[in-house]
Amino acid sequence: MQPTPVEVLTTLSTLRDYIRWAASRFTQAKVSFGHGTVTALDEAAALVLHTVYQPYNLAEAYLDTVLTINERQAVIDIIDRRINERIPAAYLTNEAIFAGLSFYVDQRVLVPRSPIAELIEQRFSPWVEEDQVSRILDLCTGSGCIAIACAYAFQDALVDAVDLSSDALAVAEINIENHQISDLVTLYQSDLFSALPIDHYDVIVSNPPYVNLEEWEQLPREFLAEPDMGLKGGQTGLDIVLRILVDADDYLAEQGILIVEVGSSAETLQNTFPEVPFYWLSFERGGDGVFLLTAEQVHDYHELFIAAFN
Numbered sequence: 001m002q003p004t005p006v007e008v009l010t011t012l013s014t015l016r017d018y019i020r021w022a023a024s025r026f027t028q029a030k031v032s033f034g035h036g037t038v039t040a041l042d043e044a045a046a047l048v049l050h051t052v053y054q055p056y057n058l059a060e061a062y063l064d065t066v067l068t069i070n071e072r073q074a075v076i077d078i079i080d081r082r083i084n085e086r087i088p089a090a091y092l093t094n095e096a097i098f099a100g101l102s103f104y105v106d107q108r109v110l111v112p113r114s115p116i117a118e119l120i121e122q123r124f125s126p127w128v129e130e131d132q133v134s135r136i137l138d139l140c141t142g143s144g145c146i147a148i149a150c151a152y153a154f155q156d157a158l159v160d161a162v163d164l165s166s167d168a169l170a171v172a173e174i175n176i177e178n179h180q181i182s183d184l185v186t187l188y189q190s191d192l193f194s195a196l197p198i199d200h201y202d203v204i205v206s207n208p209p210y211v212n213l214e215e216w217e218q219l220p221r222e223f224l225a226e227p228d229m230g231l232k233g234g235q236t237g238l239d240i241v242l243r244i245l246v247d248a249d250d251y252l253a254e255q256g257i258l259i260v261e262v263g264s265s266a267e268t269l270q271n272t273f274p275e276v277p278f279y280w281l282s283f284e285r286g287g288d289g290v291f292l293l294t295a296e297q298v299h300d301y302h303e304l305f306i307a308a309f310n
Helices: 007-010 017-027 040-053 062-063 070-084 089-093 116-121 145-153 166-178 213-218 239-250 263-272 294-300 303-308
Strands: 097-098 101-103 135-139 158-163 187-191 201-206 252-261 290-294
Touching: 007 070, 017 040, 017 062, 017 070, 017 263, 040 070, 040 145, 070 089, 097 145, 101 145, 116 145, 116 252, 135 145, 145 158, 145 166, 145 187, 145 201, 158 166, 166 187, 201 239, 239 252, 239 294, 239 303, 252 294, 294 303
Parallel strands: 135 158, 135 201, 158 187, 201 252
Antiparallel strands: 097 101, 252 290
């Protein structure tokens, strides 16, 4: 039996106590994760530490710090909200960490969690030479996390970031201002490539909507709290992905690369194009469903992509 709120307030005292208590509550309530954390304990630590204005990498010795009554109540309140409202923790804290950087998020954008962060940290090695990258395009930018992380990783490059949603672009603008990086990142409101000036990019990277209709209907409530247009990829999950494959040929530099996350639709994509040598990237920190094609491959299979789209 869970203790009453008064009992929690009076019998639990340290950071460690509240992290353990919150993790137990999440487990009992069958809360779903997947927005930056994968376990009840990780989620509890993230929420508790944020609520008392402490860093996520706080030294363990400080976990025995005693919280004030007001701090305890604030922790209880945010844990209650996480359980009762079933929205991602990042919407409660208005913060998500991506590629080691802090981003403002709210319910106008997906919570950043793509494994593409690991590729950016590696500067897309060995697929490109860092000093040869001058233009990067981020399609479906959402919060702007991929574009901004790319700007940090490639400080001599210019990054264009595209989204159809004006709400998402408003959040991306907040993050560009917070990171003081407006001289490197340019936002475009565009339906993929449609409103972009013709240019050639060394890297085109995208985390587009790719959840198929059947899968979307079965998602936990936490995922349904995110904007539909950031998740839903049509009946097969490939509606947006196919359009990217068709049009990328006109925008890739000769030695450029295309990187797209398709998540759970990876098998569908590979089965749709069994002839195409998608390179499925692996990640040390977990995650899958991200492919890479060279500009040459995108060009070689262009007619095939067009035929499938039509």
